[in-house]
Amino acid sequence: MTTQSEPGDGPLDPSLSVIMSERRQLINLAYRLLGSLADAEDAVQETYARWYAMSRQQQDAIESPGAWLTKVASRICLNVLSSARVRRETYVGEWIPEPLPEPTEWINGQSGGITIDPADRVTLDESINMAFLVVLEAMTPAERVAFILHDVFRYPFAEVAEIVGRTPAACRQLASSARRRIRAAQAPATPTAQQARIVRDFKQAWEAKDIDALISLLDPNVTAISDGGGLVATALRPVEGADQIVRSLVRLEGRLRNLTLLERTVNGQPGLIAQQDGVTVSVYAFEVAGDRIKHIWAVRNPDKLRPWAMSLSASTAAVDRDLG
Numbered sequence: 596m597t598t599q600s601e602p603g604d605g606p607l608d609p610s611l612s613v614i615m616s617e618r619r620q621l622i623n624l625a626y627r628l629l630g631s632l633a634d635a636e637d638a639v640q641e642t643y644a645r646w647y648a649m650s651r652q653q654q655d656a657i658e659s660p661g662a663w664l665t666k667v668a669s670r671i672c673l674n675v676l677s678s679a680r681v682r683r684e685t686y687v688g689e690w691i692p693e694p695l696p697e698p699t700e701w702i703n704g705q706s707g708g709i710t711i712d713p714a715d716r717v718t719l720d721e722s723i724n725m726a727f728l729v730v731l732e733a734m735t736p737a738e739r740v741a742f743i744l745h746d747v748f749r750y751p752f753a754e755v756a757e758i759v760g761r762t763p764a765a766c767r768q769l770a771s772s773a774r775r776r777i778r779a780a781q782a783p784a785t786p787t788a789q790q791a792r793i794v795r796d797f798k799q800a801w802e803a804k805d806i807d808a809l810i811s812l813l814d815p816n817v818t819a820i821s822d823g824g825g826l827v828a829t830a831l832r833p834v835e836g837a838d839q840i841v842r843s844l845v846r847l848e849g850r851l852r853n854l855t856l857l858e859r860t861v862n863g864q865p866g867l868i869a870q871q872d873g874v875t876v877s878v879y880a881f882e883v884a885g886d887r888i889k890h891i892w893a894v895r896n897p898d899k900l901r902p903w904a905m906s907l908s909a910s911t912a913a914v915d916r917d918l919g
Contacts, residue, residue, distance in 0.1 A: 614646065617661050621668045627743050628672040629679070630692030630728050632902060638675060642668040662754075669740060669758045676736035687825025689833065691892050692728040693899040694878040697860035722747045725862045725880035725892050730780045734773050741766045742773035782884035790883045791858075791865040797881075797888060798856050798867055806841055813837035814887040824896030827876075840891065868903060875903040 621642060625635035642664055646654065657663045683690050721727055722743070731739050737759050744750040744758065745766070752763040752770075759766055793812060800808035819840045823829035834840050847854075855870045861880045869877040878900060882890035894900065 614643075614660055614664070617664050618643075620661070621664060624665065624743070624748060625668055625672055626695075627722055627728075627731075627747060628669070628740060629675055630732060631899075632693050632695065633898075634675060634679075635672075638668055638671045641671050665750075666754075666758055669744060673736055673740050673759065676739060680736070687823070688829065688831040689820045689822050690732070690824075691820060691822035691894050691899075692725065692732065692862075694725065694861050694866075694880060694892075694894050694903070695723065695863075696902050697863070721863075723862050724864050726781070726882040726890060727777070728862070729890075729892070730777055731773075734776060735769075737761065738769045738773040738776075741769035742777075745770045746774065782882055782889055785883045785885065787865065789886070790881070793883050793886060793888060794865040794867060794881055795858060798858060801844055802856060804845055806845070809841045809844065810837045812888055813840060814884065814889045817888055817891065819843065819891040819893065821893040822896050822899065824898060826897055827895045829893070829895050875900055878903060 618639060621639045622632075622635055625638045626632055629635050629638065645667055646660075646664065654660070731743075734742070740759055741752075741755050741761075744755045745752060752766045755766045755770075756763045759769070761769070797809065797812050799805075800812060815837055816835070817837055817840055819830075819834045821829040821834075830843065834843055853872055854876075857868050857870065859866055859868045859878075861867075861878055864880065866881060867879040868875050869879070876895065876897075878894045880892040880894075881888050897904075
């Protein structure tokens with residue numbers, strides 16, 4: 596590693612601030628590619644390790660460090676995705692992307708000369724909601740990378756092709772296929788205020804054990820998926836149907852003493868967290884279609900609740916720093 600670029604070892608290398616300013620963009624990209632903040636941080640750390648493994652002469656020869664970092668981080672994520680598909684075959688129960696608490700703003704600025712366009716087909720806010728991330732999990736690694744880089748971060752297919760190792764035409768087809776998956780799975784958009792009202796009503800009905808009210812808030816074909824990672828007890832398979840889900844909710848509340856439900860923003864949308872004795876034990880994300888809840892995702896794997904384990908203010912500040 597180039598010691599001249601390390602803080603505290605003499606005059607600060609002016610290139611260091613330029614390189615480190617890319618961290619937020621890289622974390623944003625890697626989280627959307629991997630669905631895990633922990634894995635995203637590891638991928639970005641590896642990216643910087645490769646940068647500092649080069650000589651100063653090699654670094655100076657790179658015309659756009661931001662573009663170089665993005666390319667390397669994307670390739671690392673592509674490799675992680677390929678290996679993750681194998682790892683998840685042995686995962687205990689269902690795997691759900693890692694939920695994120697609310698930052699004030701998910702991303703801004705530029706990277707490698709690429710400006711984030713508010714008219715993108717998929718906005719950056721949409722690209723971190725749980726329903727979107729779950730659909731990404733069904734894609735091949737190449738589809739996911741091509742789609743996120745092009746449709747979300749607006750990289751041209753020529754640059755995407757260099758990362759994915761396909762032709763620009765092939766990457767265009769990958770993104771098109773991914774786009775069809777997204778359209779097929781997406782429910783019609785429901786205003787955020789309406790979502791928040793329905794989630795609040797759901798919370799109040801759950802606390803009151805009002806079975807009729809709970810059922811009225813759920814789509815008849817609602818699906819609930821839980822992720823305990825084999826570390827905590829939870830349903831190992833999706834639970835389908837309003838009646839079955841309501842029974843599960845009532846049983847869960849009965850098993851956990853001192854369970855407190857709190858309204859929180861989860862991946863940019865209204866959600867809930869469940870705390871027991873002041874410790875967050877579950878995070879709930881919802882997909883609302885019209886005036887009914889269509890999907891519930893319950894993350895109980897403690898390894899995925901790391902951003903929620905700190906105090907709320909510290910958690911939000913930490914995630915906001917890298918994803919804001």
